[in-house]
Amino acid sequence: MKRRNFLKKASVSCAGVVASSAIGSCNLSTSEKSIVFSNLKQVTRPIVIATWRVAKATEKAWEILQNNGTALDAVEQGCRVEEADVKNQSVGKGGLPDRDGNVTLDACIMDKFGNYGAVTAVQNITHVISVARKVMEETPHVILTGEGAKKFALSKGFKEEDLLTESSKKAWLKWKETSLYKPIINIENHDTIGMLAIDKKGDISGACTTSGLSYKMAGRVGDSAIIGSGLFIDNEIGGATATGMGEEVLKTVGSFLIVELMRQGKSPQKACEEAVKRVVKKSGERYKNFQVGFIALNKAGETGAYCIHEWFNYQVYAKGENKNYKSNYYNKPKN
Numbered sequence: 001m002k003r004r005n006f007l008k009k010a011s012v013s014c015a016g017v018v019a020s021s022a023i024g025s026c027n028l029s030t031s032e033k034s035i036v037f038s039n040l041k042q043v044t045r046p047i048v049i050a051t052w053r054v055a056k057a058t059e060k061a062w063e064i065l066q067n068n069g070t071a072l073d074a075v076e077q078g079c080r081v082e083e084a085d086v087k088n089q090s091v092g093k094g095g096l097p098d099r100d101g102n103v104t105l106d107a108c109i110m111d112k113f114g115n116y117g118a119v120t121a122v123q124n125i126t127h128v129i130s131v132a133r134k135v136m137e138e139t140p141h142v143i144l145t146g147e148g149a150k151k152f153a154l155s156k157g158f159k160e161e162d163l164l165t166e167s168s169k170k171a172w173l174k175w176k177e178t179s180l181y182k183p184i185i186n187i188e189n190h191d192t193i194g195m196l197a198i199d200k201k202g203d204i205s206g207a208c209t210t211s212g213l214s215y216k217m218a219g220r221v222g223d224s225a226i227i228g229s230g231l232f233i234d235n236e237i238g239g240a241t242a243t244g245m246g247e248e249v250l251k252t253v254g255s256f257l258i259v260e261l262m263r264q265g266k267s268p269q270k271a272c273e274e275a276v277k278r279v280v281k282k283s284g285e286r287y288k289n290f291q292v293g294f295i296a297l298n299k300a301g302e303t304g305a306y307c308i309h310e311w312f313n314y315q316v317y318a319k320g321e322n323k324n325y326k327s328n329y330y331n332k333p334k335n
Contacts, residue, residue, distance in 0.1 A: 044301025045202055047318040048074060050195040051243040051295055055324065057081040058317040061197055071197040072111045072133075075207035079107075079129040082193045083209055086165050091193050093126045094165040095211025097172050098218050099179070103163035106225035107132045107209035110233040116142050118225040119149040124160045129209040131158060132225070143225070163211075175215055192224045194231060194241025196297040204297065206231050206239045213246065222246025228256035237263045238298035240271070243312070245290040252278050258296050268296035268304030276306045276330050293327060306330070 046065035048058045061078030065071070083092025083105075090096065097103045107128040108118035117136025120143065122128050131153045135144050144152055154160060164172075192210035199205075208231040210224040223229035223246035230246070232255035233239040240258035242249045249255075254275045261271035272294040280287045293307030295314050305314045305327040312327040 043202070043299075044318055045198045046071075046074075046200050047297065047301045047303070048078065048195065048197045048316070049295050049297050049303050050078065050315045051193055051241065051293065051312075052315070053313055053324050054078075054082055054193055054195075054315050055322055056085075057193060057195065058315045058322055061195065062317040062322065065197065065199050068200060070112075070201075071199040071203050071205035072109070074197045074199065075195045075205050076109060076129055076133055078195050078197075079193055079207045079209045080127050083127050083129060086167070089168055089171070090211055090214075091209055092128070092211065093161070093163045094168055095163060096168050096214035097164055098212075098216045098220070100218050101164065101169070101172055102218065103168070103211055104218075105163070105209070105211055106221055107207070108225040108227065108231055109133050109136060109205070109207040110227070110231060110239070111136070111205050112203040112233070112235040114233065114235070116227045118143045118227070119153075120145040120221045120225045121219060122146070122149045122153070124163060125150055125153045125158050126161060126163065127158065128153075129207050131156070132207075132209075142227070145221075146219075172215070179215075192230070192243050194224070194243060194295065196233075196239045196241060196295065198297065198299075198301055202299070204233055204235050204239050204299070206233045206241055208241050223249035223254075226250060228253045230255060232256045232259050234259050234263070236299065238268065238296060240268075240275075240294055240296040242292065242294050244292035244307070248279050248283055248287075248290060248292050251282055254279065254292070254294060258294060262296065262298050268298050268302050269306070270304070272296050272304040272306035273328075273330075276308055280308060280330060288331070 048061040057078040060081050061074035064074040086094035095103045104121045105128040106120045109132045110116045117132045194208040196206045208224045229250045231241045240255040258271040258275045293312035296304045307327045307329045310329050
């Protein structure tokens with residue numbers, strides 16, 4: 001798959017924050033929260049940032065923001081673009097299936113109030129990001145899974161359709177010849193689209209949707225639909241989202257970690273770097289065999305991105321320009 005090519009410091013005093021090993025609970029007052037961004041010369045908004053080369057998705061989100069739409073509408077509609085693109089074999093219709101040949105989708109969404117909705121292991125429904133929003137807004141729950149999520153989606157008028165395209169079926173049948181499971185960094189077995197946005201009012205929302213690990217065991221769920229791992233939003237601070245090997249992101253609750261680091265005063269870039277280093281430290285030598293990447297956005301519209309291995313890229317639409325950037329990365333040759 002071609003697209004695989006991944007605040008001045010606040011004076012915060014909170015018992016329970018251990019800088020080098022853990023993130024504690026910091027209940028900042030309104031005045032303390034404002035300190036985090038008080039020294040910035042300007043605020044950039046609206047703005048959209050998303051994982052990978054997804055120019056059409058960020059274009060759709062930007063269009064909504066320019067028309068005074070909400071960040072929540074922007075990230076939902078942006079993600080729907082990728083879910084409908086059958087050439088994208090890692091999201092929505094056309095996604096690569098599990099070992100049994102079934103395409104199963106995971107998604108989650110968060111709004112400016114910190115509300116959250118998610119679905120996991122959903123079959124035969126393309127726009128699971130919109131189902132996740134319905135879970136958030138129209139149920140007393142935050143996660144629905146499998147057949148229950150599908151039944152809910154159908155009750156809300158979503159269309160049932162076969163998600164396994166001929167192209168993805170051929171790839172699966174080819175894989176079955178050996179049934180060898182060996183993820184290839186940035187290339188083959190995992191990905192997602194994670195999107196963050198700030199609207200003209202300064203409110204932040206985020207969304208994440210994926211078909212998950214290709215040829216995974218039936219029932220496998222990664223980080224993308226799990227709050228704090230694949231996505232986390234705090235409208236007073238910022239947001240973050242992840243891509244790559246979900247199992248490793250789950251172990252570090254990476255997106256929540258990034259937002260908490262930004263709460264302490266780190267820039268989005270430095271927070272992403274710290275989160276990646278945390279993944280590397282916890283995985284030992286195994287990090288050489290998988291990719292994890294993060295993007296982040298703070299309340300001022302500053303962005304950051306970092307990954308383990310080279311070639312993770314990300315899309316930013318800001319100030320009228322829709323650009324793709326290559327992320328900086330951890331695993332560089334040692335001199």
